[in-house]
Each structure stands twice: as C-alpha cells, then as structure tokens.
Amino acid sequence: MLGADGVLSQPHERLVYDTDAYTIARGRPDVVVLPRTPDEVAAIVRIAARHDLPVIPRGAGTGLSGGCMAPEGGLMIALTRMTRILALDPLNRSALVEAGVVNLSLSKAAAPEGLHFAPDPSSQSACTLGGNVAENAGGPHTLKYGVTTNHVLGLEVVTPDGEIVWLGGPAEDCPGYDLLGLFVGSEGTLGIVTRMHLRLTPNPPAVRTMLAAFATVEDASNAVSSLIASGIIPAALEMMDQTIVEAVEAAFAFGFPQDAGAVLILELDGLDAGLDTQAQRAIALCRQNGARDVRIAKDDAERERLWIARKKAIGAVGRLSPSKVTQDGVIPRTQLPRVLARISEIGARYGLRIANVFHAGDGNLHPVVLFDERDPDQVRRVLDAGGEILDVCLEAGGSLSGEHGIGVEKQAHMARMFAPEDLAAMRRVRDALDPQQRMNPGKLLPTPGACAETPRLAMLGGSQ
C-alpha cells in the first residue's frame, strides 16, 4: 500500500526514531510507516487495531518531552510526507494544510498575502504543524497572540478505530462539545491529526524590537512586571541570562552586552500610529528598573538577527556541554525573581550548570540543564534536579508545562499538580475516546499506581 520506501522495518532505518529532542528517553518502534494521505493513515490505524499494536504519531521529532518516541515499541506513523498546503484563503484568513507541513513553511507561503501563522516555537524551521497541534505549541509571540489552540479552526482526525472525522471546520463555533479544543494538546493520545484548518494572522504594519541589558536577573524580572502592569501588551518579552548571552554571542556575534546579568528582548507591534509613544514608555520603564542600556533594532535585518540569536539560543548552549535538557515550567509572573533564585540554588546543589532563556512575559521558564548523557550519575542528577525545579514551579502556583507537553518527561509529576480526582476526570476522556489505550501509550497521564517519586529511569537505553 505504501510502497517499499513507505515502510521502515530494518533496525538501522528505525534508529533515528528512537527519540525526539528529549534525548534522555529512548525506545524504538517495531516499524515506522510514512503514509501520504489521510486514507492511508486510517488504513494503517485499522491494521494496528486488528493486531492490537500501539500507534505512535510523529512529526519532525523536535518535541522536548519525549512525546513521540516509542516506550513500548509498536507502530510509528510519521506524517512527514504529508506536507501539502491545500488552500490559502486570505479573505477568511485561514489555511487548509496537511499535518506534516513545517510551521515556518506556512508563514512563508502566507507572506505574499500579508499573513502568518502566529505560534512560532523556536524549532519552527523544522517542527510540523501537526506536532504543534499535538503539543499545543507556543513560542515568543504567544504573549500577545496566544498559543496553538487559539489558532486552530478545524482538525481532521483519524480515530483509534480508523475512522476519519472532522472536528470544527472553516466556520467558528461548531455546535456541540469543543472536541477541537480537547484534541489540541492531547499529545496524540486521542487520535491522529491528518489535516487542519488553521487561522492566519495579519502581519503587523509596524514593529519595534528592543534589547535591554540589566545588571541582574532580578532587575530584569522587575522590569517585566512593570511593563505588563503598565497596560502595554508586548508582542514578545523574552529573557536570557548571562550564560545564554555568552553562548549566543559566541555563536552569532550580535553584540550582546557580555557583562549583563540578564537581557530582555522586548518587541512591540501594531499600527505605526502610537507605536513610538508606546516604545518610549517601555524604554522608560526598563530604565526605571535599572536597565543600563536599551538598544532598538535599527532595521528588519537587525531585528531578524536578534530573533535568530534568540531562537537558536538553546542550540548555541550546546557548545557548552555534550547534552542538555530544556525544561518548561510556568509560574505566576510576579514569582520570577524568587523562582529563578531557587533554580540557581538547585543547580548549585546538584553540581549542574543551568542556563535560562525564556518567555518572561508569560512566566514560562526554560531552564536548560547542561550535562553529559553518557554519565549515568549526571543523568540521575539531571532528573532529580528537574523534579525539584518543577516542584518549585508548582509550589509557586504554576504549571508543569507551558508549551512542551508532558510526554514521558513529566508524566510522573502529573500527580503533584493534580489531585487523584482531577486525573480521574482526564482518564474518563481517554477511556471514552481511546478505550484500548492504543494511541501513543505511556504518555501524558501517569501510569495508575506508579510512584510519583520514581523517575522513569528504566526507560534509559530503551530497546536499543
């Protein structure tokens, strides 16, 4: 059905599918298939159902929580050959695309119409839109524009029985339960998204992008709070600490101030009228909170370079160590200084270097823990420190994940964020829509009875 190159069953062919960007967790699928149409996906899912095989959907494998590896083997459906943009509808500001379309490709295709797809994760030049939907992906510009779920109008899904069903569609407010909203962020555990109607957003007529340098993370955090409290809604408000700034400067030579304890990237967009007034107010607020230097990107090229540096920051940190894990806790914004201090203390206690680059405006932290994956002791310390960091986020009233999802990484922590009855409500959904638990098993929900204190070390090494 799929042709010789559409089925990968040799061990060497399946090797790259062992893991996503959360490289600590590995597990090899028994077979990988590469369908080209929704009908093929449905036929494969029906075959899996007949043979009672786990089904693991996968896009580009850029996920950061182990959401698309195969902890129990099974049949992996890679959607990377379903890459067609089927329709662009400028007047309705929507697009109909296949699940394997790369995020940035859609924005590029929509650019001549003055539109773009607003969610812009750092991996946007590689990650697929289907993966964005599965994880409810975010990005720097979600502060003003919202996350993936705010930009999905309709989804064509293949159910665990192999039926093809549309949820939502080209018109908003489809009658009935919001299954569309339920599917976004469900990490492939309820079905496989094959095509989608996505909302496109007009490109802002004007943009002002600023880089503000602060002596300390605390000063930068206070500036974030002042900016948000002032009523300004920046398009993006990102923080990078000294470790990140050093790594990024070494990689991109943008001219970041090397002696700053933290920098903020602040972007305002909208109509030209009034934007400079707002920018001046924002700069004044940064200065009141101790900004030593505020630089405004002088043109689009400089703005572009600044964003490349930001989006490739975690990659640049790769120069500092063989392995890294990027965490994703969310905290109430006002807790930033306190929580960042706790993270730094945790790093010191475990003897681990932790760098921070994150969506400060949303309170969405990304502590990047640097280590060597070949050393089991370091891996253990990374997992333990990561658990403590998540606990700190939860104690502060926050969440386990802002945009990376739970996957296998934070599964065991779900019971720390949610009470048993909260998790039971989620299980009702799972049991209702995937009673055989065949779709992406071993992800998102904690295994009943599993001890929340035990990281899933058993998975290390997987089925290699």
Add this chain to the structure above:
Amino acid sequence: MTLQARENGLPTREDHPQSAAELASLLRAAQEAGETVIVAGKGLRLDHGNATKTDRLLRTTHLNRLIDYQPDDMTVTAEAGMTLAELQEILAARGQRLALDPAHPERTTLGGLVAASPDGPWRAAFGTVRDQLLGLTVASPDGTIFKSGSRVVKSVAGYDLPKLFAGSYGTLGIITQVTFRVRPLPTASGAIRARVDTLSKLDAAWRALRRAPLEPTFFETGVDAKGAFMAMGFEGEPEAVRWQQAEVARLLETDCERESDLLRLDLAERSHAAGAPLLIKVSLPPAEAIAFLQDAQDGIGRGGTWVGHAANGILYGSYAAADGWDVPAGRAMIEALRVQAAERRGHLVVQRAPLAWKAGWDVWGPKRADFPMMKAVKHAFDPRGTLAPGRFVGGL
C-alpha cells in the same frame, strides 16, 4: 427568569446551595435517586437548547465569592455564581477587565458565561470564552469535585478540559469555580459606524476594511429597520484610535459617524434580541457572512433583524413576530436557512424559539460525524444522564 424559560420544562423544585460541597452532595443525591438536574445562574440563557424536562433545578447564585485575584499576574478566580458585571467592577478598580462582553453582564453569572459561552463584539480582538478561560472546578454527578486547567496564563499539562466544558450547557458537570486571564483597560477607545443602503455595498465595505491595516477591537455588521450598517471600534494610544477612525472614513468614502465605546454595548445587547421569540445564530467563514445575509433577506428569511461579528462570520438573526407563526412553516424556514448556511460551509443553531416549535426538533441541527465521540464524552462524565438530558446536541 423569562416566562419562556419557565415554560421550557423547568422544574419547580429549586435548591440554592451555599457551597460547592453542598452543591456536589445535592447533585449526588439526585443521581442516586435517579432524578434529573438542570443548573442555572441567573437563568438568562436557560431557554437555549432543546426542550428538556428535569426534576430539580440547582441555582449557583449563592456561590459568589472572589477566590483569588492577582492583578500583577493578571489572573482571577471566582465562584460560578458571581455575575460578570460584579467581576468587571472588581477588576476595573485595578485598571483591568475580563475581555468578554456578552449581552447583559448583570444577568450573566461566570458559570453561565462558561456553560453557554455567549460572545460579544470584543470577539474580533480577544476571541471567546475558551480563549480567556484558564481553569475550572467542576462538580460531577457522582458528587466528586475536580479541578482542570491551571491558574497561570499558559499551561499544557494534560487534557484541556476547560475547553470541553466551555459551551457544554451544564450537560457534563456543574461548574463551581472559574479562573480567567484578565487584561488591562485601554488607555483610549473610540468607534465609527457607517450606514449603507444595499447589502452589496455592505459586502464591498467589508472587503475594503478586511484588507486594511486596521486593528479593530470590534467589527460588527447588521441589518435593522434603518438599513445595513458596519461598525468598528478601536483601543490603545489615542493617536492610534484617531488614525484608525479617519482611515475607515477614508476607505469607505461614505458618511461615517464617530461614536464612543457605548456603541459596542448597544450592539452586544442587540445580539441577544431580548423579547424576540425567535433568535438564531449562524456561523460562517467570515467572507460568506454578508452573502448569506443577502440571500436570507431576499428570500425565505426576510423580515429578520440581524447583527453580528463581521471579523468572525457570526450572525444573530431575530424575528419579533415568530410567536404568531404556523409551527411547521416556521421550522421549515429555519431548516431552509440552515441548508443555506451549510452550503456556505457554516452552521445554524436556534438559540431561542417558541416552546411549541421545540417538540421533536433538534435546535442544534443535524448530527455530524463527530457525534459518536460527543456521545462517548457525555457518557464518560454523566453516565446516568442526570444533567439536563436531551438539552444538548443530538439529544445529549
């Protein structure tokens, strides 16, 4: 409560629990006794949905405490019985708001706001309830109380159950507490309205404004006794508001009236069409909305008053004289409009209709391919059919 709602099969037994725990135990007792329950806040939208006959009514209006408001984090948590107007007053004292502006906020409780998910003009810029909702606490028919979502502005931890409950009309559980993101009040605001004499001119105006570099906080259109109109509202720096008002006038090349933000409140009330016995909601791809309106006004749907959200393709049509209509003829008109909406890739829902129309009629329209999934979800949360059986889509 409207007479309409009272006639909509509402029970005479009514309880006013003082706490979420009391509400949950009343609910469990009802389930154990095999009784059915409908939940209400102020009851403004109780007449939505199919006719349902229930044994008891649980009213949430005594659950009206503010639970947690963190202005600096821009999140607020309150009990389900607090009204939207009360919440807006609390938020306004700190220069903030919940960016939702449905009709009659003083008669809309927060629980009802989530359960019925009414929209308002701000939808153009801020979306609907589902876009502002961060977390929920829900009482299940078995008496358990669970939380979902979070109290932070961004969270992807587990299934997004708040979305599932938004617009579920009390058929999956009873909402006892809600958490919303809030936003700052704007520095300045203003609006502009243009009247045109034909619907084809209205369509041309829509296209011109849709392509223009404007950032409206509302974008409304409609047809009333005085003809067709289009209205836009703006917020932000005063110079940005003034520039956009001038730009609209320039683009439309017609007489425009500058208005204050009060226009928005007036338009929101109109979408509720209080007093009209028949109110329908049509959702379409936005570029189809005015063409639909034209077909409706020229054909079987003539005589309606329409208002809607032009940026989102949402139209509300009301018919003041429907009470006197012949029932089969009235339903046939609605079904014909429903077909026209479907041909334009949209759908039609009857929000309010004379009770006589509702017997043996699904106001939500035909079942779609996702119905078996909806049924499975309903069964998962309300296995004994305790909560307003029959009220929702496909008789759920």
